[in-house]
Amino acid sequence: MTPLLPVVTSVLFWVAAMCLVAGVAVVGPRRLYGVGENLVPYLRESRREVAALLVVLVVSGIGRPALQSISEVLGLRLTSLIFDLEGNFVAWLQGTFQSPQLTLYFSSVYVFGYAFLLVFPFIAYAALPESTTLKRLIVAYALNYAIGLVLYTVVLAYGPRNVMPDAVTSLLYTFNPEFRTLTAEVNVETNVFPSLHTSLSVTVAAFAALTHGQYPRWTPIAWWIAGSVVVSTMYLGIHWLTDVVFGTALALGCVYLSYRYVDAVEDRDRSAADRNATDQSAADRNTPDQNADDGTVEEPAEGGSA
Amino acid sequence: MTGRISRRDALAGIGLAVGSAGCAGRARNIAGRESSAQLVLEIRTTPADEDPNGIRIARALAENLDAVGVDARIETMNGTDLRRTVLLNHDFDVYVGQYTEVLPFDPDVLYGLTHSKFTAEAGWQNPFGFTDLDVDELLEEQRAADESDRARIVSELQESMCEKQPFTVVAFPDALAAARTDRFVGWETGPPISATGLLTMDFIDERSGDDGDPVTLRLATADGRISENWNPIAAEYRRYGTFMSMLYDRLAIVDDGATVPWLAREWEWTDPETLEIGLRDSTWHDGEPLTAEDVAFTYEFLRDTSMGGTEMPVPSPQFRGRGSIVESADAVDDSTVRLVVAETDETVAERALQVPILPRHVWIDRAETATVGGFELDTETTEALVTPNEDPVGSGPMRFVESTPGERVVFERNPDHFLVRAGSVDSADAETGEEAETDGDSAESTTGTEEEESIPEPYRGKPEFDRLEVAIVGSDVSAVQWVADGYADGTVSNLGPDSVPRIGRESDARLVSTQSAAFYYVGYNARRAPLSNPRFRGIVASLVDKSTIVDDAFAGYARPATSPLATSPEWVPGNLRWDDDREEDPVHPFRGKDGSLDAEATREALREIGYRFDESGRLLARDQ
Numbered sequence: 001m002t003p004l005l006p007v008v009t010s011v012l013f014w015v016a017a018m019c020l021v022a023g024v025a026v027v028g029p030r031r032l033y034g035v036g037e038n039l040v041p042y043l044r045e046s047r048r049e050v051a052a053l054l055v056v057l058v059v060s061g062i063g064r065p066a067l068q069s070i071s072e073v074l075g076l077r078l079t080s081l082i083f084d085l086e087g088n089f090v091a092w093l094q095g096t097f098q099s100p101q102l103t104l105y106f107s108s109v110y111v112f113g114y115a116f117l118l119v120f121p122f123i124a125y126a127a128l129p130e131s132t133t134l135k136r137l138i139v140a141y142a143l144n145y146a147i148g149l150v151l152y153t154v155v156l157a158y159g160p161r162n163v164m165p166d167a168v169t170s171l172l173y174t175f176n177p178e179f180r181t182l183t184a185e186v187n188v189e190t191n192v193f194p195s196l197h198t199s200l201s202v203t204v205a206a207f208a209a210l211t212h213g214q215y216p217r218w219t220p221i222a223w224w225i226a227g228s229v230v231v232s233t234m235y236l237g238i239h240w241l242t243d244v245v246f247g248t249a250l251a252l253g254c255v256y257l258s259y260r261y262v263d264a265v266e267d268r269d270r271s272a273a274d275r276n277a278t279d280q281s282a283a284d285r286n287t288p289d290q291n292a293d294d295g296t297v298e299e300p301a302e303g304g305s306a
Numbered sequence: 307m308t309g310r311i312s313r314r315d316a317l318a319g320i321g322l323a324v325g326s327a328g329c330a331g332r333a334r335n336i337a338g339r340e341s342s343a344q345l346v347l348e349i350r351t352t353p354a355d356e357d358p359n360g361i362r363i364a365r366a367l368a369e370n371l372d373a374v375g376v377d378a379r380i381e382t383m384n385g386t387d388l389r390r391t392v393l394l395n396h397d398f399d400v401y402v403g404q405y406t407e408v409l410p411f412d413p414d415v416l417y418g419l420t421h422s423k424f425t426a427e428a429g430w431q432n433p434f435g436f437t438d439l440d441v442d443e444l445l446e447e448q449r450a451a452d453e454s455d456r457a458r459i460v461s462e463l464q465e466s467m468c469e470k471q472p473f474t475v476v477a478f479p480d481a482l483a484a485a486r487t488d489r490f491v492g493w494e495t496g497p498p499i500s501a502t503g504l505l506t507m508d509f510i511d512e513r514s515g516d517d518g519d520p521v522t523l524r525l526a527t528a529d530g531r532i533s534e535n536w537n538p539i540a541a542e543y544r545r546y547g548t549f550m551s552m553l554y555d556r557l558a559i560v561d562d563g564a565t566v567p568w569l570a571r572e573w574e575w576t577d578p579e580t581l582e583i584g585l586r587d588s589t590w591h592d593g594e595p596l597t598a599e600d601v602a603f604t605y606e607f608l609r610d611t612s613m614g615g616t617e618m619p620v621p622s623p624q625f626r627g628r629g630s631i632v633e634s635a636d637a638v639d640d641s642t643v644r645l646v647v648a649e650t651d652e653t654v655a656e657r658a659l660q661v662p663i664l665p666r667h668v669w670i671d672r673a674e675t676a677t678v679g680g681f682e683l684d685t686e687t688t689e690a691l692v693t694p695n696e697d698p699v700g701s702g703p704m705r706f707v708e709s710t711p712g713e714r715v716v717f718e719r720n721p722d723h724f725l726v727r728a729g730s731v732d733s734a735d736a737e738t739g740e741e742a743e744t745d746g747d748s749a750e751s752t753t754g755t756e757e758e759e760s761i762p763e764p765y766r767g768k769p770e771f772d773r774l775e776v777a778i779v780g781s782d783v784s785a786v787q788w789v790a791d792g793y794a795d796g797t798v799s800n801l802g803p804d805s806v807p808r809i810g811r812e813s814d815a816r817l818v819s820t821q822s823a824a825f826y827y828v829g830y831n832a833r834r835a836p837l838s839n840p841r842f843r844g845i846v847a848s849l850v851d852k853s854t855i856v857d858d859a860f861a862g863y864a865r866p867a868t869s870p871l872a873t874s875p876e877w878v879p880g881n882l883r884w885d886d887d888r889e890e891d892p893v894h895p896f897r898g899k900d901g902s903l904d905a906e907a908t909r910e911a912l913r914e915i916g917y918r919f920d921e922s923g924r925l926l927a928r929d930q
Contacts, residue, residue: 002777003793065711072387080348080379158382162353165802166362166858170354173780174804177787180780184712189355189780190384 007182011115018116023123026218031127042131049135053142060149067153068188075156078193082157082242083164089241090160090234091167097235103171106232110172111179113225114197117204124215125207132262133214137207140251140258144199147250152191159192161237168237195239198247199254201226206255342918345836345927346377350392351402353382355781356528358802362859363476363826363850364402370849373905374912375925386531389542392829393623394428396435399837400846401829404800406430408481408500408546409560410823410873413460414654417445418627419870420472425833428686429541429623435833436472438840449631450649461879464869468882468893471843474828477856477864478872481822482806484789484815485796490523490771493818495764498525499798501551502561502765503820505703505725509770520718520772526785526794530778533715536706537695538662539608541623546824548798549776552717553700554662557583557601565656567760569596569663569701569724581645581655582638586724590665591698591705598637603666605635605645611690613673620688631658668699704774717774729767783808790815803861819863823873826864836927841915845908847894852884854901868892 023032043050118141125134161170173180208215208222230248233239239247351357351364364380371378383391392398407415418424422442424431444463451459481497489511496503509521535543538550551559555569567573573583588596608629610619622629631654634646647655672690698706703723709715719726777794779785782805788794790812801809809817828850830837837843852866867884868891871877881892890896897911898904909919918926 003788003791072384077381077383080381084379156383158353162355163361163380163382164365165354165358165804166365169804170781170783174783174808177781177784178791180784184780189353 002181003178004181007178011112011182014112015115015119018112019120019123022116022120022218022221026215026221027124027127032123034129035123035126038128038131039126042126042134045131046135046138049138049142053138053145056142056145056149060145064188067149068190071153071156071190075154078155078157079163082193082240086241088164088167090237090239091164093234094168094171094237098169098171102235103175106228106235107172107176107179109225109228110197110232110236110238111176111182114201114229117201117222117225117229121204121207124218125211128211128214132266133207133211136255136258136262137203139261140203140207140254141200143254143257144196144203144250147254148191148194148196148199151194151246152188155193156190157193157240158190159238159243160234160240162189170237172236172238192239193243194246194250195230195233195243196247197233198230198239198244199251201229202248202251203255206251210255342926342928344375344377344920344924346379347371347399347837348379348381349400349402350381350383350388350398352385352388354802356385357404357800358782358804359479359800359826359859359864360402360404362802363828363855366855366859367400367402367828367846367850370851370903371846373903374849374908375919375923377924385529385545386542393430393433393541396428396433396831396833398829398831399834400831402476402826403829404479404545404826405824405870406544406546408497408548408822408824409502410563411871412653412657413448413456413463413871413874413877414631414657415627416463416467416870417449418630420467421445421627424626427621427623427626429621429626431621431623431626434472434829435831436470437832438466438470438472441466441470441472449651449654451651453651456651457877460871460877461882464871464878464882467870468868469844470840471830471847471894472832473830473870474843474847474850474894475867475870475872476826476828476850476852477860477866478825479800479822479860480819480863481824482801482863483797483818484786484801484805484809484812485818486789486792486794486814487816488814490795493796493816494820497820497822498796498818499546499548499822501548502559504548504774505552505769506764507768507770521770522773522775523769523771523796524775524777524794525796525798526777526779526788527797528779528781528785528799530712532776533709533713533778534711535694536698537690537693538664538698538700539611539622539624540691540693540695544624547624549704549715549717550662551702552704552774553698553702553706554664555588555701555703556660556662557585558656558659560660561762561765565653565659566762570659571760573659575652576644579647579649581647583643583645583659585641585643587641588701588724589722590701591720592665592668594665594667595640596663596665596701597640598643599640600666601643601663602635602637603670604661604664605629605632607664607669607673607690608661611673611688612675613670615673616675616686616688618686620686620691623691625661628658628661631655663701665699665701703769707773712778714775714777716776719769719772725761725765725768728761728765781805786812786815803859806861806863821873825867825870825872827870836917839915842912842917844894845897845911845915848891848897848911849903849908851896851898851901851903852891853889853896866891 121137125137160168205222205226208219212219230244233244234241349364349368351360354361361382368378368380388401392401418431420432420436420441422437425435425437441463444459444466448456448459448463481499483493483498485493489509490507491510492507495506498504507523529545531543531545532549536553537543538554544550557568557570558565559568569586569588571584571586573581576582585598585601590596607613608622608625611622612620631647631650632645633648636644638644647658669690672688672693674689676687676689676692703720703725704717705720707716707718777788779788782799782801785797785799786801786805786808789797792814806817809815830843832838856862856864856866869878869882897908912925920926
């Protein structure tokens with residue numbers, strides 16, 4: 001018997017509750033209705049991207065012990081370099097602002113807020129009339145994890161709470177040790193560079209900014225939570241400022257690449273669809289007894305969204 | 307530093323340009339000298355999650371080193387990694403570590419730790435690369451000396467070592483644990499981090515024993531190594547060897563300061579250099595009988611794990627000091643083994659009996675050179691040193707069941723163990739005891755009685771649990787929380803200043819504190835300048851503010867010390883004792899007051915012993 005189950009249950013409960021509330025407030029009941037219809041076809045359309053994300057997650061889940069061993073033998077040990085670079089910033093941050101209320105706030109944001117932030121965009125973007133944004137999001141997540149995994153293997157570094165326990169308290173785990181059981185399932189203590197909490201939150205925030213037109217209410221919420229998650233990683237003594245800076249850069253890079261990739265793929269698909277449509281209309285012209293007008297207009301539009 | 311290099315380059319350039327022999331020679335004389343740069347010292351230790359105390363010692367030392375002009379850097383690495391780089395590869399400047407024996411030990415421990423003959427070997431044997439003729443001589447003498455002389459020699463040895471500081475003893479921590487007393491009691495009788503402490507635990511929760519579920523002792527630790535590796539001689543993976551001592555029997559164990567027979571039923575000195583040992587009737591966990599051959603094999607194996615298969619012996623990285631006491635081991639018959647020791651004090655020789663006895667039929671195949679995917683990478687390593695020893699076959703009171711790396715490991719009671727038999731004899735004793743005692747010659751009845759007699763009472767019929775589950779948790783604080791929430795009965799982790807107050811807040815958990823001999827120390831690599839200089843090490847030692855560290859890093863749950871033998875005060879001479887009036891180290895007192903360092907005075911001391919500083923106060927060093 002372990003304390004894992006109660007923690008997972010409470011995270012699932014709170015994330016579901018927040019998604020429900022945000023779904024109604026941000027997406028709106030009518031569009032939310034579309035999620036049910038869209039989700040399966042959208043995921044089928046982005047099956048390559050979903051597959052890529054799953055592969056990355058499985059590799060990171062199963063291969064982590066092996067990668068960790070490689071990291072221990074061959075990885076760059078950057079703990080003292082990072083410490084030399086930024087000194088006591090995290091200690092200063094914690095020492096200056098620490099209060100029980102903030103600790104409670106940042107602990108909740110780090111666990112519940114972060115989980116919500118990652119899950120909700122799936123719902124929101126599945127409610128959109130096109131699958132493009134959802135596809136971009138999945139690609140960006142996959143890139144974040146994949147690059148993060150490579151960097152975790154190449155760089156071996158410990159976070160502030162492990163290196164300067166006299167100056168930085170491990171606030172999350174000291175006051176909520178049960179969360180430790182959860183994070184131990186998904187993370188290793190030497191995986192601090194870069195901060196994936198930061199990079200994934202900033203990724204979501206960037207998408208929120210880019211889809212401001214569709215979801216104007218989501219942008220401020222996403223920015224607030226993402227900002228809080230970013231600060232919480234340092235406030236709680238888990239990450240260095242350096243990890244956060246690189247995490248942000250990683251996020252922006254991944255968002256950019258996801259746009260480039262999905263646009264390129266869709267262009268290719270569209271031109272392929274156009275070619276099909278041209279062939280089709282040529283075929284149509286060869287059979288003049290059909291009503292050619294309707295066929296030529298509709299076919300490319302359908303192909304474009306494929 | 308860059309300034310110097312460019313000046314040197316410029317001089318060389320000018321020298322070449324002028325082309326005159328005299329001038330070029332002068333340029334070579336100047337430029338040919340290596341320039342100095344600031345001394346960089348890397349301090350290695352484990353991260354706070356794994357051990358909350360070591361990193362705090364490292365931080366305090368680094369701060370003081372920085373203050374006197376050394377560029378001190380801390381590199382955290384997990385326990386396995388730290389041991390690998392320090393003990394096996396000798397690739398370190400300074401490290402903060404903890405000694406491996408929890409119970410007070412004999413001074414002969416120092417033989418393995420500091421004798422110069424071990425410097426080239428990998429493992430716990432002299433990892434410091436410390437070489438000193440006087441210390442070597444004293445180490446040899448204390449082994450051979452008789453009881454009356456030995457105390458004097460050991461005193462002298464400690465004085466010599468404290469002066470030369472192959473390592474700096476910082477403090478002896480209390481073995482702290484959070485424990486619940488609703489199911490098991492006896493946490494205080496032996497440290498729960500020792501095998502004997504765990505084995506003698508008493509089960510008191512009668513109601514849960516009735517429903518047929520096995521009685522399970524549940525422990526929580528932040529050290530995951532026991533879930534990955536069960537090799538009793540792999541120095542990288544063993545902390546105190548607690549669980550290994552439950553899997554692998556030793557010929558003798560230390561109980562309450564006395565050496566008592568364990569796997570050995572008894573021993574006898576047949577002459578001053580020969581020890582004849584009778585073994586108990588015992589089987590390995592795989593059903594094979596344990597014989598004198600296994601014991602003889604173990605001693606040879608510890609000396610050379612290649613069993614003569616390589617050009618140079620490949621000694622075991624653990625138990626090397628102890629193993630070196632035994633010159634040869636021979637099986638007389640199936641249950642009798644003869645150990646030949648050189649001229650050796652009896653208590654030292656008894657120390658040699660405290661090594662885990664390994665099954666020959668399992669380990670003989672591991673004497674071959676280790677390979678990775680069929681390739682030999684290094685002829686100095688045998689399979690025995692690198693095997694994780696999955697499904698360990700021991701003869702001890704517990705046997706291995708299963709493990710999930712990083713999560714948990716499960717052991718179960720070995721029903722065939724002599725402790726269990728001694729327990730059943732105990733209960734049967736009421737009826738047949740007298741008869742057995744008078745009828746001494748009948749083999750069947752004597753085994754039981756003799757076992758009973760030589761096994762100390764607290765161990766008979768133990769352990770009282772059928773299963774032992776060790777959960778691997780994230781940190782000391784998590785371990786305490788597991789106990790408080792009822793997921794574990796006790797912690798076997800080192801607890802730090804963040805977790806101790808937590809125990810007080812939880813109504814169901816109690817703080818258990820016992821003395822531990824596993825001292826924290828700062829180890830120096832004497833193979834590297836300037837740490838090769840004992841005077842320099844002495845000054846580094848005086849930068850370790852032991853009193854303040856005990857207050858801050860251990861929240862007071864430790865005692866500062868000078869001698870590594872401080873938990874055996876009978877061996878420590880008065881001038882090396884840490885008394886509370888003095889509040890400072892008698893040999894290398896802290897260079898400062900009330901926790902703040904007098905950096906200028908320390909620099910002056912360094913100047914006096916020949917070190918130089920640049921204009922901004924940085925300590926200069928060459929050839930690093």
